[in-house]
Amino acid sequence: MSEQEIREGMLLAVWDEPPLDFDPDTLIRRVEQKKSRRRALVAVGVATAMIVVASFALPGLLPRDREDQLASEGPAPSASVRPSEPDDKRAQRIGDLLSERLMTMRPELADVYATTRSGHPYSGPTSTTRAPGDPDISGHVLFTDQIGPTALRVEVGKLGFGKSGFCFGALACRDLQQKDGSVVTEAEFTDGGPDIVRAESVRVFQDGLVVRMGSFSYNPATGAGLRQTVPLRVSVLTTLVTDNAIPWR
Amino acid sequence: MRKADEQGFREFAAANAASLRRTAYLFCGDWHTAEDLMQSSLMKMYMAWKRIKDLDNLIAYARKVLLRTWLDEKRRPWRRAEQRDGELPDAADLTVDPDTTSAKLWARELVHTALLQVPPRQRAVLVLRYFEDLSVAEVAVAMGCSEGTVKSQTARGLATLRTIVEKLDNSSGRVAS
Numbered sequence: 202m203s204e205q206e207i208r209e210g211m212l213l214a215v216w217d218e219p220p221l222d223f224d225p226d227t228l229i230r231r232v233e234q235k236k237s238r239r240r241a242l243v244a245v246g247v248a249t250a251m252i253v254v255a256s257f258a259l260p261g262l263l264p265r266d267r268e269d270q271l272a273s274e275g276p277a278p279s280a281s282v283r284p285s286e287p288d289d290k291r292a293q294r295i296g297d298l299l300s301e302r303l304m305t306m307r308p309e310l311a312d313v314y315a316t317t318r319s320g321h322p323y324s325g326p327t328s329t330t331r332a333p334g335d336p337d338i339s340g341h342v343l344f345t346d347q348i349g350p351t352a353l354r355v356e357v358g359k360l361g362f363g364k365s366g367f368c369f370g371a372l373a374c375r376d377l378q379q380k381d382g383s384v385v386t387e388a389e390f391t392d393g394g395p396d397i398v399r400a401e402s403v404r405v406f407q408d409g410l411v412v413r414m415g416s417f418s419y420n421p422a423t424g425a426g427l428r429q430t431v432p433l434r435v436s437v438l439t440t441l442v443t444d445n446a447i448p449w450r
Numbered sequence: 451m452r453k454a455d456e457q458g459f460r461e462f463a464a465a466n467a468a469s470l471r472r473t474a475y476l477f478c479g480d481w482h483t484a485e486d487l488m489q490s491s492l493m494k495m496y497m498a499w500k501r502i503k504d505l506d507n508l509i510a511y512a513r514k515v516l517l518r519t520w521l522d523e524k525r526r527p528w529r530r531a532e533q534r535d536g537e538l539p540d541a542a543d544l545t546v547d548p549d550t551t552s553a554k555l556w557a558r559e560l561v562h563t564a565l566l567q568v569p570p571r572q573r574a575v576l577v578l579r580y581f582e583d584l585s586v587a588e589v590a591v592a593m594g595c596s597e598g599t600v601k602s603q604t605a606r607g608l609a610t611l612r613t614i615v616e617k618l619d620n621s622s623g624r625v626a627s
Binding site for chain 1: 497
């Protein structure tokens with residue numbers, strides 16, 4: 202087979218060529234569409250990369266004090282953030298000292314311990330807000346006497362205190378002026394019965410801080426354990442709230 | 451792209467599309483694939499038109515792009531592979547001389563079938579040398595290799611083609627000239 206025959210054969214091979222339906226404008230349109238698609242894809246890719254980089258880089262770039270400032274610009278001034286670690290430690294310290302004092306005063310009590318914490322007693326551990334009037338520190342001093350387990354209720358904070366309301370219906374209600382200017386108001390209540398079913402002692406400091414302790418004819422920590430009268434009288438509560446070794450403030 | 455450049459490309463594409471498709475057909479052996487290869491090559495040229503529009507021999511550049519596009523397409527593992535499992539029935543064309551038509555069909559079939567069995571780069575050299583009538587130097591430019599390589603590939607390609615044609619002739623009972 203000569204080169205000439207190959208040449209002729211190739212020309213014959215395209216002899217029955219189908220008609221060409223080619224439009225340059227269609228081709229140009231396709232290229233332009235492809236280019237715009239590619240541009241859009243690149244733009245999306247770049248934007249995604251920038252978002253990813255920014256999301257990783259921004260927290261590191263923000264100065265520490267700026268973060269604190271942002272944190273202090275919280276949702277509302279009335280709703281404070283979750284108590285800080287020192288508040289928790291102070292609450293624990295107050296609870297421990299109350300337990301110690303109570304054991305010293307009443308050695309017949311058993312299993313004395315406190316469950317004081319910062320914040321409202323009924324707020325959950327993850328609660329981050331505190332309503333106005335809620336205590337800074339609250340909890341119970343638990344103990345077991347000859348009847349059974351029960352507790353004293355403790356609240357510390359800017360609770361607000363009105364003597365007339367507090368003393369209403371009390372068997373006895375009196376003020377005790379303290380050397381530091383604070384006033385202790387103590388009262389016992391029978392709620393119409395023959396026995397004292399509630400005893401409370403409230404110390405109001407000059408700056409408005411209120412320390413309030415209560416003894417009830419039931420266990421305030423559980424709501425159960427009903428008994429005839431309070432486990433501890435108001436004098437014990439007053440001794441505790443006037444103990445200046447306890448860091449109320 | 452400026453209107454003038456776009457018009458220049460439009461004219462170039464319209465003038466050379468058919469020629470490029472024929473070359474692509476001899477490369478791949480299928481008119482549909484040939485059309486795709488031609489269009490892909492022209493699209494690549496359009497995207498680079500600003501840079502290439504002033505070249506001396508634009509059609510040589512177009513052949514180079516076509517060859518690269520075809521070789522790239524062949525290298526892709528997911529490339530389309532047409533399954534040919536049947537023969538199209540021959541339709542009688544009464545308007546032409548039967549003897550001439552028969553000779554044309556035989557030559558075309560022989561060259562085309564044999565050409566498709568030649569290795570791709572040797573096939574490309576044969577098509578560019580004998581179909582496009584390019585010189586050795588022009589084929590070397592189009593293939594991006596030396597002239598010596600073109601010569602050796604041409605010799606090997608011719609030998610392979612002749613061997614295959616001989617086998618096909620023997621199997622069909624005809625004698626090659």
